[in-house]
Amino acid sequence: MPFIPHTSDDVRAMLAAIGAPTIEALFAEIPPALRVADLPALPDALNERQIARLMAERAAADPQWRCFLGAGVYEHHIPAAVWEIAGRGEFYSAYTPYQPEASQGTLQVLYEYQSMMAGLTGMAVSNASLYDGGSALAEALLMAVRANRKSKSKRILVSRTLHPYYRRAAHAIIHNQGLELVELAYDLTGGHTPEAALAPYAGQDFAALVIAQPNFFGVLEEVDALTDWAHRQNALAVAVVNPTALAILSPPGTWGVTGADIVCGDGQPLGAPLSSGGPYFGFLCCRQELVRQMPGRLVGRTVDLDGKPGFTLTLQAREQHIRRSKATSNICTNQGLMVTAATLYLALIGPQGLEQVAATCHANTRSLVEQITQIPGVSRAFDRPVFHETVLKLPRPAQAVLEGLLERGILGGFDLSSDYPELGQAMLVCATETKDEMDLCHYAKTLATVI
């Protein structure tokens, strides 16, 4: 029996010890009317060899396109050691470190992760992960509303340049508690959120302003001005950032005069493969003063009975298993293993490595844009600098162009027409460090034939 170790001798001895005639008898408390005899719609069992073959066929069925699609999920090189070690049974098959003495491995990794994320974002504190970027934003906004003592509002300003799926996920989660997202317009020339877009809201009560860096268009926002505006209005500044970009872009902790208050985003670029949508992980950092409003687990360094340093979960009074209905969130299981991978990723590439990744992504995207804007009818939609993704205007509908690229083996970008109809025929393109000059050339040439 797969995964079941019991021999018939075992079963006999165990039933005897229990004093039950059969295993069936152990289910006597379930009302007979509720019992099912069979699950006929389930397929027959496959053995390991059979399922391995089926899965290999299914995985192979899906073509491996050259990927120039980003839109929130980015193809990066993941050093081999990352998953070789994150996949070790001791990490893979452990659970939340409720017994710290038996979980120092996981706990120290989490502490190191928190330290790295705090360092990267320039914030005092990082939690030990949330589910993903979209839900992390939701938690960040709930937290902002709880934390902002100067505001009574549940309204939050968010630019239309924020990832549309993040806006949707955040809305789906937070509207239940009466929070409301108020959409800010963006500048059609720059692709950014100018102070002018904020002006109409000056003097109104908002719990927070969300600032994405880079924004969904890849464009760099004027984060200092936005942060200061928020603070002037007694709103918290909530940053949504790409962690790779932070290797070259100013960290939220230094934005404006006093820095952002809460920082969140998706950790996928740090060691998580594209993997069809997940698992990734959400990160959440904040100023020290806000730590008790933070959702999710936190690991702290302390000492043991003998004075030896060690790590443990801390400030658990924020959490559901202690505080139940008064908790800062309902989150319990988070994305621990992805965080382990991220910690390994950051340790293996280091500060220079991350900077090189970010700078190469940026250079590649610049080079790609330079090449493809030579094609008649193709132009940049916005004139402001970007990180590693950019919006291109096309002479034909993006969908048709992308289809053409696909037929030639290229996953060419993201069609903006349904989320941003105001941009007309436009797509979002990304070239990370996984592409070299030949790939960029090939893309440009192929695009020219498709258009």
Added chain:
Amino acid sequence: MPFIPHTSDDVRAMLAAIGAPTIEALFAEIPPALRVADLPALPDALNERQIARLMAERAAADPQWRCFLGAGVYEHHIPAAVWEIAGRGEFYSAYTPYQPEASQGTLQVLYEYQSMMAGLTGMAVSNASLYDGGSALAEALLMAVRANRKSKSKRILVSRTLHPYYRRAAHAIIHNQGLELVELAYDLTGGHTPEAALAPYAGQDFAALVIAQPNFFGVLEEVDALTDWAHRQNALAVAVVNPTALAILSPPGTWGVTGADIVCGDGQPLGAPLSSGGPYFGFLCCRQELVRQMPGRLVGRTVDLDGKPGFTLTLQAREQHIRRSKATSNICTNQGLMVTAATLYLALIGPQGLEQVAATCHANTRSLVEQITQIPGVSRAFDRPVFHETVLKLPRPAQAVLEGLLERGILGGFDLSSDYPELGQAMLVCATETKDEMDLCHYAKTLATVI
């Protein structure tokens, strides 16, 4: 610098401690005339991302045919846990357990491996591995010559039914010490080595008789009769076996009246992927009395200072690092990790599992043969039972037939024409447990169209 941890500060401090001005100065004892400044024919370094891409392209360049080719290397299902655990750093990056107190993991695995192989072959002792099946046969024969006190001969009888590559490898190795292989004819009807083939050599002095079970044609030899014949002639009986087959076939330890003396073979079917030729591992087992003539490492169970059981390398006085020119072999590094995988493989599938694998292979090959011998002109070459491989006579040259199958995605078998021209248009075909009825059908149908 990839894999080099030295910072420039480190280098400075270290040179100062040494009292050397530069790293270059540390090479002062190499005569200047012998120094090279550069290795211009080497390519420039690739980073991890670049080499990963190159290797992925190369691996993908080679098509994945459905494999019905055996001829000494067999496609079996390998449980996922085998390499997940054998690949753990503690196994992967350790070395020969010279310090037993720091290597109990490896040592216990080897002891368990020795136990499993001894049990499988029915012999008293197994060593901890040799390189592969071919070289293990060579070592077995050198050992037989050393061990056979009743014979002064360096001649060894070996049937033409033994794998031709094994015969070549053994010859290449042993002829240097004056050992000679004398070839026995086989029965053209049965594909086996009848006693009649031995008759001409009765009364002559031979160190050993080699008995392959199954033989290269997949055919089962009359091992009891052959073993007894050898012993009557004062020759040692050296068995060459497929370890999977031993789940269903009588173990060499029980052959004839007193059993085989030495057993060897290739462990590849026990957890090693096809992997283009290696690494696999050679195994070598023997009767207790011969253990001091055995080449290779041996692990023994003993106790520590406190009386606690533990494991250590033992009988090292047979080995080159102790005995130098008087050693039983020059082997030092063996195939430890493959043995770890084999131990995991056997533990995971167990005795019933191995029996099921063997029986399914056998059944599949029978079923395949039944189907394809329906094709006009295709017939079995031999009438005796086989394990999981069989020789088929074809109406056209095997090479053309195999080419035809290849074009249809099937690696159809082994062309026997160069090694066994006497068989005419013939090929060797194998269907392991990795094939299901649909695969067999598909093969048969495809073969019909090709012929």
Added chain:
Amino acid sequence: MLIFDRSRPGRQAVIPAIAPEFALSDIPESLRRKKPAPLPEVSELQAVRHYTRLSQQNFSIDTHFYPLGSCTMKYNPRVCHQLASLPGFLARHPLAPVRGSQGFLACLYELQAMLQEITGMAAVSLTPMAGAQGEFAGVAMIRAYHVAQGDLTRREILIPDAAHGTNPATAIMCGFTVREIPTDQNGDVDLAALRQAVGPHTAGLMLTNPSTLGVFERHIAEIAEIVHTAGGLLYYDGANLNAILGKTRPGDMGFDVMHLNLHKTFATPHGGGGPGAGPVAANARLAPFLPVPIVGQTGGGYRWLTEADRPQSIGRLSAFMGNAGVLLRAYVYARMLGRTGMGRVADYATLNANYLQAELANAGFDPAFPQRLASHEFIITLKRQAKTLGVTAMDFAKRLLDLGFHAPTTYFPMLVPECLLIEPTETECKEELDAFVAALRQIQQEAETGPEQVKGAPYHRPVRRLDEVRAARDMDLAWRPAAS
């Protein structure tokens, strides 16, 4: 030692890319990072060695019996990991067109179908990323349902006092208030109290069955009747589904909506705290409200169903497709169990729990509900030991670590004083259970002869008991570079 302590300026492990000098010339200084991020600078060997050694400090299923109640720490088959990690799955962008995703989508679609059959529900959405998010989805669906009915007065969720902390926390996140329902002496919901509690304000009831007390809620049919009659809906917390897999189905019990913890019942790894997956299943009434995306099948193949297809959906709870890789692992596991394997899980999980309960009772320990059959888990209370010997459940737990066993869940559910919630799961063998009983016997003896010994445990772990008060007071939550 922290990885930061191993860092030296200029050291680097993997060089992922080399950007051209001018790479950043177009980014204004004001937006640029001024000081490099304070990340560790170590060699590849240092990183590998550091984290390999850290991993060895963990207890895990792969190394230790881990009977953490309510967590279903069963064996995580390695083949699930291997197959979900096939390059074809890992390299797939979540926004890749469906025509190049049929292999992946087929797995998800079939998983949805299997979960429907197993739960007795009409439809499944796989997107929630853990049990708690599954709960969120389900309770938000209850809310959306009432709103769709125009019934805006139902603002209260009923939750038994034995419930897991995520239940009340979820209800609050969904904008509800929570009312607790007491448990009777036999571990069942107090029906009288429930009858009193329901009314036109009742949005629904969240229930775990078997409950976190380790017993099957025998009056489930009546409970469903009471809540439904009052106009409320029933939420099933599927964390304990392992106990009843293939034996009885939440849909048949009368539940309207539920989640499953794939990282419990379907053996996907816990990963030191996640990722998990918490698919939500609903009956026909609530199905329209399921979160998107869902995988649908049309003539041509599989495709994503999104907001456009499912206008009543509560929406999107993750930016993309939840924890897709976890779903693939669960799919592999479910296919390997197949039709007959599901019930086997419940059979042996239940056998192990009842055996362990019987043997511990035999060894002189006190089951919390001796009059009941255990489900897949059970509770012992060490109230007596705490009172007479001064040795608490926590002390027993810590000493177990010394003896090579992960501790059971302690002090949960809060209803039972000095409790250990013990869940052996079906993948542990009898010898392991016997060894666990022997260990608890030994600790009991130690507690009787030398309680200080037990109260000082553990002694053989990388650290002894940690100063949690100091951790919370001094709040050292991140390493910081020395000011330079």
Added chain:
Amino acid sequence: MLIFDRSRPGRQAVIPAIAPEFALSDIPESLRRKKPAPLPEVSELQAVRHYTRLSQQNFSIDTHFYPLGSCTMKYNPRVCHQLASLPGFLARHPLAPVRGSQGFLACLYELQAMLQEITGMAAVSLTPMAGAQGEFAGVAMIRAYHVAQGDLTRREILIPDAAHGTNPATAIMCGFTVREIPTDQNGDVDLAALRQAVGPHTAGLMLTNPSTLGVFERHIAEIAEIVHTAGGLLYYDGANLNAILGKTRPGDMGFDVMHLNLHKTFATPHGGGGPGAGPVAANARLAPFLPVPIVGQTGGGYRWLTEADRPQSIGRLSAFMGNAGVLLRAYVYARMLGRTGMGRVADYATLNANYLQAELANAGFDPAFPQRLASHEFIITLKRQAKTLGVTAMDFAKRLLDLGFHAPTTYFPMLVPECLLIEPTETECKEELDAFVAALRQIQQEAETGPEQVKGAPYHRPVRRLDEVRAARDMDLAWRPAAS
């Protein structure tokens, strides 16, 4: 506990296949196995847990500094393992036609070319499966060469007394006799003795350079001259190539044939004892004798060169293509080092060895050759400590295990009494070396103040010192089922 002790009849982990009932009906009873093989019957979790826990009992590069002299225990990059394990490589049958093997063959062909450049040799065969088999190939080639010259009198191989045990053992396996050449006080070959030894019976000389004494053989040009003049050939044992990679080449030193240990110099894993790979390289004179198969390139692509192409070949040393997967790992590593990376290996391996030697001398330990520069490794002798304190090299080695370091090679080379042969490799950082020095200082101090403490070590490993005499005497080499 052995895996056999966890076995229970009827238990099974992975079910690989189910054969039909009649499957074996055509195999005569006389050929059938009567009793099932005595293999363990355990669950998958039991197997995983058992071997995971066993693995944790090992020291390894991934967990510990492992300065085992002559073994080059450098970091084994994980990417090599990952890329060599790509399904395309693992699923390739060794007899698959070359037209479907061009990707694989390209790697091997380029590896051959790189090794030629690195060694200064004319041709390479990758097939030997470890260093010792590489030696065998090379010495058998020397024999084949003399035979081809019609010179049948050259039956003797000269070997310095410092040589590794595989050298004399190899010479014997190749049918030669061995004559030892002494070493002079500076660690160089005694040239006078060599001159006396050579003659018309001299088939060749086997030499390691740097030698196993950790020093570079400075008179290599004269040695080559002496041997060649006498009509002998020179074999280079490449086990220590890490010391001179990109600095000097055996081909330029005058060697005719050599092997490389890819599991040393090229960072492929040692795997607890293997598999390794020992490619053999030869100059133009000996190239025709290289073992097959070799990868050749023709207009159309790559193909195998076999006996037919290379009629003078010594033949085939493995049934198929040696340790192909190890070769792929070495290929990946070599490509990552590239042109500039090779010399860097020697630079930092040498820097580390000389630094460690200097620091240990500083700490009061006695280098065996203080007057010499160390190569990539060096020797300290504890003769003084053994005499004055009664604490031997073995005692120091065992105590190092307690302090978290794998011991250096002990009692080899046999020339130096009470020696530790220490090879740090280039992948270890200065801090690790400093910690190692501190540990040896501590042991020295312990030896001075309480030698019994050191002589009883180790204390903190899974076992203490093992009774090796009993192991050899009682010979418990395999578990056996209880007679039933």
